[in-house]
Amino acid sequence: MTPACLADQREAARRRLPRMLFDYIDGGSYAERTLAANVADFAAVRLRQRVLKDVSALSLSTTIFGQTLSMPVALAPVGLAGLYARRGEVQAAKAAQAAGLPFSLSTMGVASAAEVARAVTPPWYQLYMIRDRGFMSELLARVREVGCPVLLLTVDLPVPGARYRDVRNGMTDDSLGARTRQALDGLAHPAWLWDVRLRGGSWALGNLAGAGGGLTRLTQFWGWIGRQFDPSMTWKDIAWVRDRWPGPLVVKGVLDSEDARAARAVGVDGLVVSNHGGRQLDSTPSAIRALPAVVDAVGADLTVLMDGGVRSGLDVLKALSLGAKACLIGRAWAWALGGGGEAGVVQMLARLRQELRMAMSLTGCVDVNEAGPHLLSHI
Numbered sequence: 265m266t267p268a269c270l271a272d273q274r275e276a277a278r279r280r281l282p283r284m285l286f287d288y289i290d291g292g293s294y295a296e297r298t299l300a301a302n303v304a305d306f307a308a309v310r311l312r313q314r315v316l317k318d319v320s321a322l323s324l325s326t327t328i329f330g331q332t333l334s335m336p337v338a339l340a341p342v343g344l345a346g347l348y349a350r351r352g353e354v355q356a357a358k359a360a361q362a363a364g365l366p367f368s369l370s371t372m373g374v375a376s377a378a379e380v381a382r383a384v385t386p387p388w389y390q391l392y393m394i395r396d397r398g399f400m401s402e403l404l405a406r407v408r409e410v411g412c413p414v415l416l417l418t419v420d421l422p423v424p425g426a427r428y429r430d431v432r433n434g435m436t437d438d439s440l441g442a443r444t445r446q447a448l449d450g451l452a453h454p455a456w457l458w459d460v461r462l463r464g465g466s467w468a469l470g471n472l473a474g475a476g477g478g479l480t481r482l483t484q485f486w487g488w489i490g491r492q493f494d495p496s497m498t499w500k501d502i503a504w505v506r507d508r509w510p511g512p513l514v515v516k517g518v519l520d521s522e523d524a525r526a527a528r529a530v531g532v533d534g535l536v537v538s539n540h541g542g543r544q545l546d547s548t549p550s551a552i553r554a555l556p557a558v559v560d561a562v563g564a565d566l567t568v569l570m571d572g573g574v575r576s577g578l579d580v581l582k583a584l585s586l587g588a589k590a591c592l593i594g595r596a597w598a599w600a601l602g603g604g605g606e607a608g609v610v611q612m613l614a615r616l617r618q619e620l621r622m623a624m625s626l627t628g629c630v631d632v633n634e635a636g637p638h639l640l641s642h643i
């Protein structure tokens with residue numbers, strides 16, 4: 265059955281993946297209020313239908329950080345994607361490249377930047393502030409050498425938010441009971457077991473090779489995060505990264521216009537307005553509601569991107585209308601990958617493009633770069 269929409273691909277992922285992994289992708293922190301608001305607030309934005317505008321030729325491409333995107337969308341960094349499909353980061357990066365879009369590789373990816381760059385053009389690279397600055401410097405040098413053009417520095421995870429689904433599924437637990445349940449969960453999903461567990465190669469997090477310890481088990485991975493993510497980070501540390509990264513530097517995880525001004529002051533090139541997809545502080549404003557104030561504050565000087573709740577091409581046009589230069593998509597590609605591998609991500613991106621074209625046609629917007637508040641309805 266051809267998936268008609270993203271919800272169908274999410275359902276395919278739910279069937280194919282062990283429950284623990286599906287819930288890890290799908291869930292948010294605490295009561296999941298921010299996760300729900302990200303989606304609900306997009307639904308509440310209304311587009312202004314216009315007709316008879318000659319929409320026979322549409323231009324969807326845009327340029328950010330010196331790179332031309334075939335539409336204003338990039339794949340967000342998503343950790344552990346190599347567990348959703350065999351070498352999942354590589355599969356998703358291939359789909360992104362075929363669609364003319366950037367792929368962002370998470371530091372928490374299974375495939376390393378070098379492995380991805382052997383298959384496609386080097387990805388954007390996402391990093392957290394790591395306590396061991398020596399290791400961080402080395403990692404920055406390594407991804408520069410690989411040729412990663414853009415660095416996303418994620419700042420909204422000084423400490424991890426509690427995700428109840430992961431606790432209930434024993435994802436953070438190394439007891440015999442939890443491991444037995446995980447094994448049974450895997451056995452109940454044989455297509456996944458064959459693809460990822462048996463043919464997927466090592467589960468070690470490729471970018472963290474050399475970080476001390478193999479990090480092949482999930483509990484080792486959470487332990488490393490607990491020890492190495494740096495809650496003492498301030499804007500001074502962003503300046504430290506700025507000194508070591510000559511290319512475009514993008515701070516990911518800003519919701520507040522005062523923070524946006526501080527980011528501008530330390531010389532970053534862009535921002536992602538984001539609440540980590542509702543996976544960190546619960547009860548924040550949704551990303552789409554936070555976006556306009558940030559654009560007002562710094563949009564003239566910095567490239568402002570957004571993510572959180574983008575589920576269709578219609579959402580992309582709404583975000584552009586509210587001032588974003590482009591959107592990142594997280595769960596959309598993770599579900600598509602988990603349900604259908606590279607082909608699933610190809611399908612999802614083609615549909616997103618079709619939805620964006622349709623939304624542009626019916627709002628009379630012939631060029632994505634001209635999207636703005638005039639496309640919105642307030643009736």
Ligand SMILES: Cc1cc2nc3c(=O)[nH]c(=O)nc-3n(C[C@H](O)[C@H](O)[C@H](O)COP(=O)(O)O)c2cc1C
Pocket residue numbers: 288289290302340341342343370371372390418516538539540541542543571572573574592593594595596598
């Ligand atoms: C399963 C999963 C893993 C994620 N891992 C990371 C990560 O390693 N680094 C990061 O900066 N953001 C990570 N994020 C957040 C995404 O980059 C993005 O901000 C978020 O998914 C956007 O919301 P959306 O899923 O509604 O599109 C992750 C999100 C999900 C769903």
